[in-house]
Amino acid sequence: xxxxxxxxxxxxxxxxxxxxxxxxxxxxxxxxxxxxxxxxxxxxxxxxxxxxxxxxxxxxxxxxxxxxxxxxxxxxxxxxxxxxxxxxxxxxxxxxxxxxxxxxxxxxxxxxxxxxxxxxxxxxxxxxxxxxxxxxxxxxxxxxxxxxxxxxxxxxxxxxxxxxxxxxxxxxxxxxxxxxxxxxxxxxxxxxxxxxxxxxxxxxxxxxxxxxxxxxxxxxxxxxxxxxxxxxxxxxxxxxxxxxxxxxxxx
Amino acid sequence: xxxxxxxxxxxxxxxxxxxxxxxxxxxxxxxxxxxxxxxxxxxxxxxxxxxxxxxxxxxxxxxxxxxxxxxxxxxxxxxxxxxxxxxxxxxxxxxxxxxxxxxxxxxxxxxxxxxxxxxxxxxxxxxxxxxxxxxxxxxxxxxxxxxxxxxxxxxxxxxxxxxxxxxxxxxxxxxxxxxxxxxxxxxxxxxxxxxxxxxxxxxxxxxxxxxxxxxxxxxxxxxxxxxxxxxxxxxxxxxxxxxxxxxxx
Ligand SMILES: Nc1ncnc2c1ncn2[C@@H]1O[C@H](COP(=O)(O)OP(=O)(O)OP(=O)(O)O)[C@@H](O)[C@H]1O
Ligand SMILES: [Mg+2]
Numbered sequence: 001x002x003x004x005x006x007x008x009x010x011x012x013x014x015x016x017x018x019x020x021x022x023x024x025x026x027x028x029x030x031x032x033x034x035x036x037x038x039x040x041x042x043x044x045x046x047x048x049x050x051x052x053x054x055x056x057x058x059x060x061x062x063x064x065x066x067x068x069x070x071x072x073x074x075x076x077x078x079x080x081x082x083x084x085x086x087x088x089x090x091x092x093x094x095x096x097x098x099x100x101x102x103x104x105x106x107x108x109x110x111x112x113x114x115x116x117x118x119x120x121x122x123x124x125x126x127x128x129x130x131x132x133x134x135x136x137x138x139x140x141x142x143x144x145x146x147x148x149x150x151x152x153x154x155x156x157x158x159x160x161x162x163x164x165x166x167x168x169x170x171x172x173x174x175x176x177x178x179x180x181x182x183x184x185x186x187x188x189x190x191x192x193x194x195x196x197x198x199x200x201x202x203x204x205x206x207x208x209x210x211x212x213x214x215x216x217x218x219x220x221x222x223x224x225x226x227x228x229x230x231x232x233x234x235x236x237x238x239x240x241x242x243x244x245x246x247x248x249x250x251x
Numbered sequence: 252x253x254x255x256x257x258x259x260x261x262x263x264x265x266x267x268x269x270x271x272x273x274x275x276x277x278x279x280x281x282x283x284x285x286x287x288x289x290x291x292x293x294x295x296x297x298x299x300x301x302x303x304x305x306x307x308x309x310x311x312x313x314x315x316x317x318x319x320x321x322x323x324x325x326x327x328x329x330x331x332x333x334x335x336x337x338x339x340x341x342x343x344x345x346x347x348x349x350x351x352x353x354x355x356x357x358x359x360x361x362x363x364x365x366x367x368x369x370x371x372x373x374x375x376x377x378x379x380x381x382x383x384x385x386x387x388x389x390x391x392x393x394x395x396x397x398x399x400x401x402x403x404x405x406x407x408x409x410x411x412x413x414x415x416x417x418x419x420x421x422x423x424x425x426x427x428x429x430x431x432x433x434x435x436x437x438x439x440x441x442x443x444x445x446x447x448x449x450x451x452x453x454x455x456x457x458x459x460x461x462x463x464x465x466x467x468x469x470x471x472x473x474x475x476x477x478x479x480x481x482x483x484x485x486x487x488x489x490x491x492x493x494x495x496x497x498x499x500x
Contacts, residue, residue: 126300
């Protein structure tokens with residue numbers, strides 16, 4: 001029992017590392033593969049955009065509401081904007097974007113590659129002398145790394161605007177005070193730390209999609225399982241790495 | 252030439268290939284026959300390095316695939332075309348992109364040129380006006396033929412056909428047979444084909460090899476196949492339900 005669990009853990013880690021190196025060792029071919037990458041970035045970005053926007057608006061609103069509600073009568077109004085901005089940059093922006101995009105993109109990568117695997121399309125690529133590592137894995141991992149920070153910045157802006165909306169219409173805080181609060185006590189490392197997270201999350205999303213896609217076995221059922229696994233493992237890894245990156249960056 | 256030496260391959264407890272030996276000369280067409288599930292597709296995939304044998308060796312043009320670097324393997328594969336039993340078309344690409352993908356990736360040709368070649372190859376397999384369709388919009392036989400067009404798009408030296416005529420009507424099937432013969436004659440392509448279609452086998456083969464119980468139990472010209480007294484071969488080519496060949500249902 002335990003031996004089997006340990007063994008399957010190591011084969012999992014080994015498999016993930018193999019896919020990761022497949023991706024990274026082809027990074028020098030990025031310029032030549034710009035089209036594949038551009039396609040991936042666009043499809044990732046466009047497919048996640050609506051849900052990221054929606055989630056961000058409400059996340060920003062509730063954060064602002066709670067920031068004001070919890071501190072009502074204790075702290076000046078100026079700190080509402082500051083609390084929102086800090087919460088958004090340090091945690092909410094990268095984390096929520098990561099989780100939402102994991103659900104949207106890891107699954108679709110796993111489904112696409114899984115289908116290609118079980119219908120022998122990946123074998124067909126191999127036969128044509130096309131390396132699936134370069135053709136499929138690298139563009140997806142690289143696009144994740146590029147797309148996530150962009151989506152995260154966008155999400156953070158929208159969250160702060162969501163907060164602005166609530167503070168003006170729900171809390172009667174003037175927009176000037178709120179926005180001044182947003183800039184109060186701004187520390188650069190908080191912004192960069194969040195974006196570093198989002199880069200890692202992008203990597204995790206692409207990697208988990210590719211790994212589980214390539215692991216697909218059998219037919220449609222196997223692809224379905226791979227899809228679920230990709231999402232769950234991407235989300236779990238995002239939460240784990242969120243903590244450890246925070247410990248390193250904000251140490 | 253392709254040299255297959257003592258090939259073993261199993262999946263778990265299922266021993267599929269148990270010491271397959273076969274030499275395929277340059278320019279020769281060899282047809283592998285054998286019962287459904289006897290390992291013909293596994294043999295094909297092992298020949299091109301898609302499956303790693305448990306034991307034994309494949310040599311293509313005197314280059315062993317054992318411990319070959321990935322780069323070299325991919326390089327060798329550019330000289331090989333393969334038609335998959337399941338067609339294995341890229342379903343996110345249109346028909347012409349499927350046929351032209353090798354050229355798109357490996358050559359510096361313009362898109363127009365690649366489209367022209369794709370159209371030409373599609374015509375060879377009896378398809379026209381399908382180049383902008385997607386695989387999902389094609390019939391099974393059409394997919395098979397697109398698969399053949401794709402396999403020959405890069406003018407390979409070796410073509411492996413996994414059941415090229417299965418699922419095609421007799422007229423198209425015969426055209427594919429003729430195409431295989433023509434390609435072999437004109438371009439001296441080395442051909443390995445797997446088929447259940449014994450008429451097609453007689454027509455295209457220089458040699459027919461029968462795979463049974465993980466080994467090549469017979470290897471000879473179509474004439475020799477017809478005249479052999481090997482009971483397994485006789486039962487297979489006559490398509491008899493009763494006989495020494497076990498397994499199946
Ligand atoms: N990827 C795989 N994993 C596990 N078993 C496999 C795999 N591929 C093939 N097999 C097994 O190998 C055996 C031979 O399969 P193969 O597809 O080569 O048969 P075949 O001779 O091509 O049959 P057919 O004429 O029906 O296509 C079968 O018993 C099959 O279950
Ligand atoms: Mg088969």
